[in-house]
Amino acid sequence: xxxxxxxxxxxxxxxxxxxxxxxxxxxxxxxxxxxxxxxxxxxxxxxxxxxxxxxxxxxxxxxxxxxxxxxxxxxxxxxxxxxxxxxxxxxxxxxxxxxxxxxxxxxxxxxxxxxxxxxxxxxxxxxxxxxxxxxxxxxxxxxxxxxxxxxxxxxxxxxxxxxxxxxxxxxxxxxxxxxxxxxxxxxxxxxxxxxxxxxxxxxxxxxxxxx
Ligand SMILES: [Mg+2]
Ligand SMILES: [Zn+2]
Numbered sequence: 600x601x602x603x604x605x606x607x608x609x610x611x612x613x614x615x616x617x618x619x620x621x622x623x624x625x626x627x628x629x630x631x632x633x634x635x636x637x638x639x640x641x642x643x644x645x646x647x648x649x650x651x652x653x654x655x656x657x658x659x660x661x662x663x664x665x666x667x668x669x670x671x672x673x674x675x676x677x678x679x680x681x682x683x684x685x686x687x688x689x690x691x692x693x694x695x696x697x698x699x700x701x702x703x704x705x706x707x708x709x710x711x712x713x714x715x716x717x718x719x720x721x722x723x724x725x726x727x728x729x730x731x732x733x734x735x736x737x738x739x740x741x742x743x744x745x746x747x748x749x750x751x752x753x754x755x756x757x758x759x760x761x762x763x764x765x766x767x768x769x770x771x772x773x774x775x776x777x778x779x780x781x782x783x784x785x786x787x788x789x790x791x792x793x794x795x796x797x798x799x800x801x802x803x804x805x806x807x808x809x810x
Pocket of ligand 2: 696697698711712713714
């Protein structure tokens, strides 16, 4: 990952991978079973137009559990970049946590700070790429994604597609918005951005009036 500290802080949409960006096939690393979710292309094209860069943030405990080698994730990232690239969408980063405290592969069997709901991967991406976390969003399909996003200071959207089953709610785990797919998630971000621009403009009008 190249670091980019030169320009203005960037706004980013962080994306969970399994169940959010691609169909959830548990512990799969075979490119032929990697399929983008409904609405993914449409949603990501809109987010790019709105000026967001896109970064994947994924728990990959299959490495710690010994289901596949960490190197298999290189092929996953490459295939995902190709699928998105065909639609003209650029992925700015692909961050994953290979750990799990109950893993069987000793070097990965640790309690880390990067497995969601911990925010470690988002913080690492933010420091690598000069990201303004407070103008950024996290979109995921379970509440651990929401918690990780809020820990890092992002706004959050839950795609409620049935993958969250426990609904252990707390303030940090309460999504800002709940939608059905990535296309709708992007519409929500578009709408929130438009409203805050309106507010900024009307604040400016107030200042001008008072002057
Ligand atoms: Mg998921
Ligand atoms: Zn980790």
